Amino acid sequence: MFARSELFADLPFLPPAFSLRAETAADESARESLLDAAMGPNRRRKSSEAIRRDRLPAEGLSLVAESDEGELLGTVRLWNVSAGSREGAEVPALLLGPLAVSTRCEGLGIGSALMRRAIAESRWRGHGAIVLVGDAPFYERFGFAADRAADLAMPGPFERHRLLGLELRDGALSGARGAIVPTGRLVETLAAA
Structure with missing residues (x-):
């Protein structure tokens, strides 16, 4: 019988075993460092950041891989938004992002595991839809599609083909049009309570 180290000697490193859990306040520093490394110095200039700024993530929808x-090793958060309106009423949805994985662990399934858990958790909590700005080839495998967000817009510049939607309930984004705007709790609201 071979020792474990002999079997994997040709790998640059052993893929880490990981688990998913809810993010805690103690994760903030490590999460910010991971996001800076994975997304670069301009990550705070993105249109989706304007929606997240000064808001708290949706209840129970901040997850990490550890x-x-x-x-x-990874992080994903979802945010309460209005995905435009339909017949004069706001269309409640979630904005997913950022999703990031440690650069040394890319391609090991951590991002996919976080996505599956985030979608399942969102559905379980009764949300109807998720929108995001991202690479269609990655997100299409989870059911996201550009046509579901075709009549929606982000604040500021964005690449139309990267705005994707996923309906957790049939028709949740049907007829939705207009700007995606934040509806989640403000950070100050928590401090004042």
Whole structure:
């Protein structure tokens, strides 16, 4: 029988075992470092950041992937938004992002696991739809499509083909048009309570 180290000697490193859990306040520093490394210095200039700024993530929808050693390997958050309007009424939805994985762990399924958990958790909590700005080839495997967000717009510049939607309930984005705007709780609201 081979020792584990002999079997995997040709790998640059052993893929970490990881688990998914709810984000905690103690994760903030590691999460911010991971996001800076994965997304670069301009990450705060994106249109989706304007929606997230000064808001709290949706209740129960901030998730992290953590190694068995306690290292933060990935993160995803979802935010309460209005995905435009339909017949004069706001269309409640979630904005997903950012999703990021440690650069040394890309391609190991951590991002996919976070996505599946985020979608399942959103559906379980009764949300009807998720929108995001991202690479269609990655997000299409989870059911996201550009046509579901075709009549929606982000604040500021964005690439139309990267605005994607997923209906967690049939028809949740049907007829929705207009700007995606934040509806979630303000950070100050929590401090004042």
